[in-house]
Amino acid sequence: MSTFKSIFITGASSGIGLATAKLFHDQGWQVAATMRDPADAASWMTGERCVVRDCDVTDQSSLDMAVKETLSKFGKIDVAFANAGYGLNGPIEGATDEQMLRQFDVNVLGVARTIKAVAPDMRARKAGLIITTSSIGGLIGMPLAPLYISSKHAVEGLIESARFELAPFGIGMKLLEPGGIKTDFSRRSADWTDHPAYTDAIAAGKKMAVDLLDSAPDPVKVADIVLKMATDGKKRLRYLAKPGPYVAMYKMLPDRLWRGMIQMALRSASKN
Numbered sequence: 001m002s003t004f005k006s007i008f009i010t011g012a013s014s015g016i017g018l019a020t021a022k023l024f025h026d027q028g029w030q031v032a033a034t035m036r037d038p039a040d041a042a043s044w045m046t047g048e049r050c051v052v053r054d055c056d057v058t059d060q061s062s063l064d065m066a067v068k069e070t071l072s073k074f075g076k077i078d079v080a081f082a083n084a085g086y087g088l089n090g091p092i093e094g095a096t097d098e099q100m101l102r103q104f105d106v107n108v109l110g111v112a113r114t115i116k117a118v119a120p121d122m123r124a125r126k127a128g129l130i131i132t133t134s135s136i137g138g139l140i141g142m143p144l145a146p147l148y149i150s151s152k153h154a155v156e157g158l159i160e161s162a163r164f165e166l167a168p169f170g171i172g173m174k175l176l177e178p179g180g181i182k183t184d185f186s187r188r189s190a191d192w193t194d195h196p197a198y199t200d201a202i203a204a205g206k207k208m209a210v211d212l213l214d215s216a217p218d219p220v221k222v223a224d225i226v227l228k229m230a231t232d233g234k235k236r237l238r239y240l241a242k243p244g245p246y247v248a249m250y251k252m253l254p255d256r257l258w259r260g261m262i263q264m265a266l267r268s269a270s271k272n
């Protein structure tokens, strides 16, 4: 078996997943970079310490095959990074059943399927760590993304609970909770609901979502935190990553003030 450490990543084609794949590779790790379309792979992923594999987290057999190929090349998976996700934004009233099901299929069941795919090998070796990308939206409610936000709240509950059943087998679980990060998420990985009663709010929300991420911290900073999570040897569950002021304000302010502040920001965005 190889002496290199290995990481298995979902959603490694772009953003946080890609930055993490690159950092771990640069640090000498073996990297299984999985993505829906391997044509999106970065050029450095052709290296000896890389596996690029197509993998859609809505399909258990796709995940199982990707894990099987990784194990046959690397011999083991030390860290699994369940990172793939997308954002369904917009008011609930405008959401179709198909949109709502897809949101939970990718963001929540995709994580559950990733755990199912990697746990048997980790359990047999009595070692392994599963890091899942949640969000500060897994901790606090935000306007105009109730389905995305609730999917991330579900991820928090999934991991916080599953860690109890996996711990006796030597498998650790950690939650990465980024704030706004400068990726293309709002353009390439976001879908919007539509409803005539919310036209102004949706238009303002679309603009805010793009502006917010364009001026946010670089995903390389989040990759640094994932590396820390993978190597610090701690049993800590939650790691905030560049959360901005929101989590602290949410915890500190009385609900009346928090609500007023968010509604005021929304009103001013709708006017612009």
Ligand SMILES: NC(=O)c1ccc[n+]([C@@H]2O[C@H](COP(=O)([O-])OP(=O)(O)OC[C@H]3O[C@@H](n4cnc5c(N)ncnc54)[C@H](OP(=O)(O)O)[C@@H]3O)[C@@H](O)[C@H]2O)c1
Residues within 6 Å of the ligand: 010, 011, 012, 013, 014, 015, 016, 017, 035, 036, 037, 040, 055, 056, 057, 058, 083, 084, 085, 086, 087, 106, 133, 134, 135, 136, 177, 178, 179, 180, 181, 182, 183, 184, 185, 186, 188, 189, 213
């Ligand atoms: N950027 C932020 O501000 C922010 C904040 C908090 C949390 N997050 C979370 O961070 C994670 C990564 O997002 P990002 O910001 O890095 O945006 P991104 O660059 O758009 O990355 C999203 C990744 O998820 C993949 N993906 C989507 N559906 C998939 C599926 N069914 N199967 C496999 N992969 C799938 C995408 O692959 P394709 O190339 O195939 O589309 C892409 O690689 C997500 O879970 C997101 O919710 C982001």
